[in-house]
Amino acid sequence: MNKKLAKNFEPKNFEKSIYEKWEKSGYFTPEIDPNKEPFCIMMPPPNITGQLHMGHALTYTIQDIIIRHRRMLGYSTLWLPGTDHASIATEVKIVEMLNKQGMTKESLGREGFLEKAYEWKEKYGGTIVKQLRCLGSSCDWTKEAFTMDERCSKAVREVFVRLYEKGLIYQGDRIINWCPSCLTALSDAEVEYENQDSHLWYIKYPYLDGSGYMVIATTRPETMLGDVAVAVNPNDKKYRDKVGKMLKLPLTDREIPVIADDYVESSFGTGAVKITPAHDPNDFEIGLRHNLEVIKVIADDGKMNENAFEYVNLTREEARVKVVKDLEKLGYIEKIEDYEHNVGCCYRCHTSIEPIVSKQWFVSMEELAKPAIEVVRDKSVKFIPERFSKTYFNWMENIKDWCISRQLWWGHRIPAWHCRDCGHITVSRENPTKCENCGSTNIYQDEDVLDTWFSSALWPFSTLGFPDKTKELDYFYPTSVLVTGYDIIFFWVARMIFSGIENMGKYPFSEVLIHGIVRDAEGRKMSKSLGNGIDPLMLIEKYGADVLRFSLCMGVAPGADIKFSEDKMEPIRNFLNKLWNASRYTLMNIEGLELPKLGSFEPSNIDKWMLHKLNQVSDELNKNFTSYELGLASAKLYDFIWGEVCDWYIEFTKPAIYGDDEESKLKTLAVLKYVMQQSLKLLHPFAPFITEEIWQNLGYSETIMLASFPVFNDEFCFEKEHYEIEHVKDIIKAIRNLRAQMDVLPSKKIQLYIQTDKKDLIETNSVYIEKLAGCKGISFVNSSYELNEKFATIVTSIVQIYIPLGDLIDVKKELERLNVEIEKLNKEIKRGNSMLSNQGFVSKAPKHLVEEERKKLAANKDKLERLSARIKEL
């Protein structure tokens, strides 16, 4: 027994050292070789604040599988890793830490804060990068990037300046999403909507002329303090004569007009809408159309400001309560209805978003979106599964300008300098010392930083050296496939596409592989607040990375969410243990032997059957890998390795390996070793560690990582042997089945009498039938009459087997059994007859299928005849 391989596989014993060896050996780093085809995946950079979670485990496993397959196919393969500075997420964490230490952002000042932030990054930012290694990720760490490193910063600066110069970046007073907790503006994509129970308040606004009042309905009474008009639909008969009249805004001394605008739906509420341009996106638009004043009543911290009369300094929530109470007291409330509505919340802290008019930086999207839509429309960029392109179109075709400024410190500072003297803004690649307009040196840099997604949008080329013309950029851009979850199509995929087209002149990748989300056993999203997350590192510790990787892929449909629980791990652990033991079997038998080379001898028919199957499955797997059907590929590997190699082939090799014929033993072992080798390669993308460990033990080259992936090979097509051995398997299965039905103990060897025209086939394979079906001795007979004892009968399409079992045979039972068989056959024959008598089928179905049916029918009729004859004998 080989000492190196323990009885059960223990991933802990080898995963870590194997990874270290890989990384040290430089296998992850591709050569820029013009003779090779490049294949590149840009790793979606995890946040530096991140801890590896199941979502990471899934996406990086998929990427690693694709990369490893391509690497083995001989592509020059780059998987470029890195991390994202995650502006808001990180800043929130650092502020929390500072607060705990009794410090605040403000007390430290910008520079002091950034110093602390970099310290924090050094200390904790590397966690996830280390954890990625535990998964087996074969990314090129020598090219590891960070969205705020020098390379990426240079790219960000360049892109900002270019867009500004083209007029595609502008600063303006617009209504934006404001998070009163994070104290920053957010883009539309960063707002999540939650259904909340609330009320619809009906408030009376009296006409100034004393002719009664108008009732408006609102979900946000506190914003009435910023109302500047009430709008109705121009076609609304109810209000037609009211348009132009003035109203007195309750609780204030303001007088506001009734205006007409198409936006208003007459059928909702009272058909009259209060207009607060400063705190509602629609009202803002109406305000623009009607030239209305913008009165901001809520300050950045979510409290009412000096425009809010006596409500100043109350929070939004407090102000709502007091406004409603005061309105009630004064008789301005007509009624209050329960109402459920969508409230926008910050995607980071879940605080209710406050729409606020504010001066921010924007990217003008219209021009950028067009070609980005086009490349997906014309399939230059393909979404896989295809349906996700709809999600993409839906977003891109309705896109609004992108608010890119954030009132934060952690991030890329906006490269714009304001002149205190003339107000001009200087935007440039180098930090300016004076205003480019008036020459004043009295300038200061914009305080804001960029949306974190602005830098991630450049990831496919910033990491390769853009704006410099590097050989990496030239070789690997556009990249091959982007792999990510459907949840960040908007945040990231869309923005990479238009950024790539705009800055590189070409889309950044030709395929976008979208996968689902890992959910818990009940189908809920895994989240910190629910506490239902599973820690992938714990799973790796317990089962090994290979088992985790395989479990995440096995049988998963493309783009589908995965309900995951730990119990999915065990069957895979057992599978890899099976592989491990098959390798032990191989190893212990080849040890110390000199095996002949494949090709230098004629393989046995069993070997040919196996080689044929291996060849077929290799071919199918390549197709599955390149079309990203990893769920199918993994299931196929499971079935092939366990179901064919272990259950059948290894058993088939035993007669030769444990036999006396030294030559046939060596040949068999040579093929067995080859089959193991190829199987390991096929499995390697999914289970890199165990396959490498076994590879090493089998004494192959220095690493399986760079071994050539098996592809279809003409020389290994053995149709005839394949067909024959499949039939031998059928015979063995039939005998086993019979034994089980008859309660024949496994230890009891039985004698077979076979009647057949294909004596050769049985003779050459008799040893396998004997071994695997527990038989001893096969005799050929010309008819069952040659037997003079009680026996059971098996009929296959080419043989009749008679098995004398003495007292175990009960004629009545045997008759029953045979009748069941006959019933089945009759059904089949009926089916075949009806198909073949159907003119439509015969004339329209593919010829080979019709032919197949004919053969089947003939065979079944033949079997029926022979079975019936046997029954008559009984």
Next chain:
RNA sequence: GGGCGCAUAGCUCAGCUGGGAGAGCGCUUGCCUUACAAGCAAGAUGUCAGCGGUUCGAGCCCGUUUGCGCCCACCA
């Protein structure tokens, strides 16, 4: 209001361009057979959500209904 997905064995899910329904777990029976009890062998289980259509043929294509789920959207 638009768009998308899912409904297949008791449970979790596969099923690629339409050609006799599959896997894992669980269950039943028998086995410590010299790689493996994390195993071996044998077995049972399905109106592929309902209805209609296309087709020689539908789990798969088209239409429709029902029940879940997700995404987007300015009905205050």
